[in-house]
Amino acid sequence: MRLNRDKIIVFLLDNLIWVLLTIAVVTFALLSDRFLTSKNLVNILVHSSVLGIMVIGQSFCQLSGNFDLSAESILGLAAILGAFVIAPAGAPFFGSGLQLNPILTVLIMFVLGILVGWINGFLVTRMKMNNFIVTLAMLIIIRGLTLVFSEGKTITGIPQGFKALGHESLGPLPISVIVLLIAFAVAFVITRYTRFGRDLYAIGGNRDAALASGIDPNRRIRQVYLISGLMAAFAAWMELGRLGVGATRIGEGMIFEIQAAAVIGGISLFGGRGNMIGALGGVLLLSTFNSGLNLMMVSGFWIDMIRGIIILLAMLIDAQKTRYKAPVTSQAAVVASESQGL
Amino acid sequence: MTEQTAPTEYIVEIKGISKNFPGVRALDQVDFNLLPGELRGLVGKNGAGKSTLMNVLTGIYPSDAGEIAIAGKPFSLMTTTISRQMGIACVHQHSQLIPPLSIAENVFCGNLPVNRIGFVDWNRIYRETDERLSRLGLAIDSRRKVEGLSVAERQIIEIAKALFADARVIILDEATAPLPKSEVEMLFNFVRRQREKGVAFIYISHYLEEIFDLCDTVTVMKDGKNLGDYKVANLTQADLIRLISGAEVERFKHTSNARDAVVMEIQDLTRPGSYSNLSLTFREGEIVGLTGLEGCGKDALARGLFGMEPLGSGRVSIKGNSYHASDTRQAFNQGVAYLPRDRHGYGIVGLRPIRENVTLPILADLVNPTQLLDTRKEINLVTKLTQKLNVKATSIEQPVLNLSGGNQQKVVFAKLTSTNPKLLLLDEPTQGVDVQAKVEIMKIIDQLSQEGAAVVVISEEIRELLDICDRIVVMFKGKLIAEFQTNSPDTTVERILHAVEGTVQAL
Numbered sequence: 073m074r075l076n077r078d079k080i081i082v083f084l085l086d087n088l089i090w091v092l093l094t095i096a097v098v099t100f101a102l103l104s105d106r107f108l109t110s111k112n113l114v115n116i117l118v119h120s121s122v123l124g125i126m127v128i129g130q131s132f133c134q135l136s137g138n139f140d141l142s143a144e145s146i147l148g149l150a151a152i153l154g155a156f157v158i159a160p161a162g163a164p165f166f167g168s169g170l171q172l173n174p175i176l177t178v179l180i181m182f183v184l185g186i187l188v189g190w191i192n193g194f195l196v197t198r199m200k201m202n203n204f205i206v207t208l209a210m211l212i213i214i215r216g217l218t219l220v221f222s223e224g225k226t227i228t229g230i231p232q233g234f235k236a237l238g239h240e241s242l243g244p245l246p247i248s249v250i251v252l253l254i255a256f257a258v259a260f261v262i263t264r265y266t267r268f269g270r271d272l273y274a275i276g277g278n279r280d281a282a283l284a285s286g287i288d289p290n291r292r293i294r295q296v297y298l299i300s301g302l303m304a305a306f307a308a309w310m311e312l313g314r315l316g317v318g319a320t321r322i323g324e325g326m327i328f329e330i331q332a333a334a335v336i337g338g339i340s341l342f343g344g345r346g347n348m349i350g351a352l353g354g355v356l357l358l359s360t361f362n363s364g365l366n367l368m369m370v371s372g373f374w375i376d377m378i379r380g381i382i383i384l385l386a387m388l389i390d391a392q393k394t395r396y397k398a399p400v401t402s403q404a405a406v407v408a409s410e411s412q413g414l
Numbered sequence: 415m416t417e418q419t420a421p422t423e424y425i426v427e428i429k430g431i432s433k434n435f436p437g438v439r440a441l442d443q444v445d446f447n448l449l450p451g452e453l454r455g456l457v458g459k460n461g462a463g464k465s466t467l468m469n470v471l472t473g474i475y476p477s478d479a480g481e482i483a484i485a486g487k488p489f490s491l492m493t494t495t496i497s498r499q500m501g502i503a504c505v506h507q508h509s510q511l512i513p514p515l516s517i518a519e520n521v522f523c524g525n526l527p528v529n530r531i532g533f534v535d536w537n538r539i540y541r542e543t544d545e546r547l548s549r550l551g552l553a554i555d556s557r558r559k560v561e562g563l564s565v566a567e568r569q570i571i572e573i574a575k576a577l578f579a580d581a582r583v584i585i586l587d588e589a590t591a592p593l594p595k596s597e598v599e600m601l602f603n604f605v606r607r608q609r610e611k612g613v614a615f616i617y618i619s620h621y622l623e624e625i626f627d628l629c630d631t632v633t634v635m636k637d638g639k640n641l642g643d644y645k646v647a648n649l650t651q652a653d654l655i656r657l658i659s660g661a662e663v664e665r666f667k668h669t670s671n672a673r674d675a676v677v678m679e680i681q682d683l684t685r686p687g688s689y690s691n692l693s694l695t696f697r698e699g700e701i702v703g704l705t706g707l708e709g710c711g712k713d714a715l716a717r718g719l720f721g722m723e724p725l726g727s728g729r730v731s732i733k734g735n736s737y738h739a740s741d742t743r744q745a746f747n748q749g750v751a752y753l754p755r756d757r758h759g760y761g762i763v764g765l766r767p768i769r770e771n772v773t774l775p776i777l778a779d780l781v782n783p784t785q786l787l788d789t790r791k792e793i794n795l796v797t798k799l800t801q802k803l804n805v806k807a808t809s810i811e812q813p814v815l816n817l818s819g820g821n822q823q824k825v826v827f828a829k830l831t832s833t834n835p836k837l838l839l840l841d842e843p844t845q846g847v848d849v850q851a852k853v854e855i856m857k858i859i860d861q862l863s864q865e866g867a868a869v870v871v872i873s874e875e876i877r878e879l880l881d882i883c884d885r886i887v888v889m890f891k892g893k894l895i896a897e898f899q900t901n902s903p904d905t906t907v908e909r910i911l912h913a914v915e916g917t918v919q920a921l
Binding site for chain 2: 270
């Protein structure tokens with residue numbers, strides 16, 4: 073009886089995201105008749121796309137038991153750098169005047185993302201520094217660098233072709249949404265059907281056991297930070313297209329939303345648990361909340377507070393999962409410590 | 415031989431204590447009595463119930479049945495608070511003191527006295543600690559930081575701390591394990607001085623010589639039972655060894671599958687601080703036991719061969735080719751697999767299913783040309799291996815954490831055998847598994863040797879080594895000091911244990 077109840081709880085916790093998403097959609101549909109319009113639903117998906125790309129990078133990190141808090145700042149710096157090299161000089165554009173071709177611009181942004189990811193991975197694995205602190209420091213450094221670089225100006229004059237990724241549609245669906253779905257499909261396949269993905273789960277689940285199974289955890293962690301940096305640069309390209317201008321504050325504060333989406337979607341903060349389908353659910357849920365609260369004209373101050381509560385709830389659920397899966401675990405641990413301690 | 419004394423005098427009187435853990439009867443109707451000022455040894459194999467008994471006495475584990483009386487006062491349910499109040503204290507192998515703080519701060523830890531305005535009264539702390547230490551005959555400055563003390567000094571301070579809290583019974587749990595020989599005597603002298611003041615000590619140790627050196631009496635535990643309390647003066651070390659090892663309930667007897675072909679040859683292998691001048695040969699189908707005390711170099715050798723630690727200088731070859739592994743991947747690729755002693759720490763990824771655990775080292779062989787995993791091939795392989803090793807689980811998708819210790823260990827074996835190893839290094843393969851699973855694991859080891867792998871079993875369980883191995887190699891302080899053929903009539907547990915202690919007996 074008790075076992076059944078626990079099983080149901082564990083099942084609900086594992087699939088909680090879809091339950092929550094359904095509740096959220098139904099609630100907002102009842103509260104606002106503008107919620108279930110096709111225009112609004114597309115808006116939710118567009119908001120999901122940049123967030124989702126970021127969540128993919130973060131999920132890879134978290135599966136391996138690491139964080140990349142610097143991801144949002146990479147997005148910010150890559151966006152302003154991309155706008156700078158592609159836009160014309162002088163007022164009102166404030167670009168470099170280089171007017172580089174879009175492909176070269178994207179490449180420069182990618183190189184930036186990979187470079188920061190490489191530094192993160194280097195410091196975490198080779199210098200054996202704590203990943204949380206390393207990426208937090210990197211977040212602050214790159215935010216500062218972005219301010220220095222942009223001098224607070226907003227860069228305009230970005231060519232249409234470059235903006236297509238975040239701006240244009242193919243039929244009824246925006247390109248960014250199609251790209252998002254493809255990206256999640258690829259991420260799903262990578263995590264489930266490749267060596268790389270399996271290694272991440274093993275490293276996040278028990279790094280020492282992964283090591284003893286012939287995996288090089290540090291090499292995988294360096295790769296994870298490269299991917300996270302690259303995804304942030306890609307999201308920057310998308311965000312530039314969506315906004316049409318390069319602004320200093322792009323991505324600011326987004327890291328909380330990214331982590332909340334990943335964790336609500338079941339990607340454990342402690343590593344080794346979660347899947348990309350759940351993570352996509354987390355992205356959709358947060359975007360739904362954003363849209364719903366906006367439609368209901370909730371004041372911006374309240375929205376921040378509600379976001380905070382959502383993050384707390386996400387962490388609470390993650391902690392509870394560990395607790396509900398604990399009974400079997402702790403018993404095994406007792407027997408193990410018993411036999412070793414005697 | 416059991417001693418009889420008037421019951422009222424006992425400081426500790428344990429009657430009929432039983433304790434069950436899931437699947438294990440850790441204590442079975444144990445009686446244990448202790449007189450004030452007595453120095454009692456407590457010996458037994460790993461898993462015999464020594465630590466469990468002490469944990470029940472100190473209230474860490476509640477007992478399932480039985481009664482404990484301290485100084486004549488009976489308690490049906492012992493708690494850590496009561497046991498502390500009644501003067502029971504425990505000093506562990508690993509110091510519980512806080513290294514960056516001074517001796518005095520450690521003594522007053524959690525109970526720092528304050529002066530009238532609420533600040534910590536440092537003068538009083540140092541003055542009182544100095545006074546108390548000198549009353550115990552210790553001339554040591556209480557302002558010294560614990561991190562600057564030797565290991566023996568730390569343990570003496572821990573005992574002193576317990577005595578300041580009016581301890582009447584002090585448990586020393588493997589207290590000398592981290593100590594150099596010279597410091598052991600220093601600790602023992604201190605213990606002897608305190609017993610003259612009526613403090614009783616319970617000394618848990620695997621070092622039998624020290625039991626004879628320090629204790630008046632010794633209690634032998636086996637399979638959760640108290641086999642008896644003996645006067646040390648009436649025993650020889652050989653008697654005690656016989657009592658501890660006893661006769662196994664169920665035994666697996668291995669017959670040799672050894673062939674002539676050499677799998678690994680080690681010549682003059684030296685790693686400063688771990689081992690020196692090792693020369694060993696492992697043959698196809700051979701099972702070699704490697705034993706010795708903690709820190710003798712046997713674990714370091716295994717981890718070195720598996721690429722988890724530097725191997726050192728010397729010549730090592732596998733099937734005639736020079737062997738070198740700077741990481742675990744290289745070790746697997748050259749046919750060496752290692753079963754870690756700490757199953758939860760290094761063996762399994764508990765959250766993940768059996769399937770993913772088993773195939774971790776061989777994912778490279780399971781990908782198709784597009785670099786995606788061939789899950790059908792994976793499922794077939796894991797199903798085959800888990801059936802062969804008789805892993806009991808609801809499905810191969812069950813998280814390994816939810817399996818019993820024996821089945822978890824079988825999953826680790828399945829993982830290792832998936833790599834088709836030529837040489838298997840097994841570090842305490844039967845640790846933390848029940849008696850039945852032990853036999854099953856020994857059968858697995860036997861089967862692997864039949865299939866031609868060379869197997870090295872690293873263990874301190876001599877009797878098990880005798881049952882499973884073709885020969886047993888003993889290491890002492892980084893050197894090979896003895897080798898025993900298990901089928902020779904001259905090979906006895908006693909002789910091996912003497913070699914383990916560093917004394918090789920001539921026949």
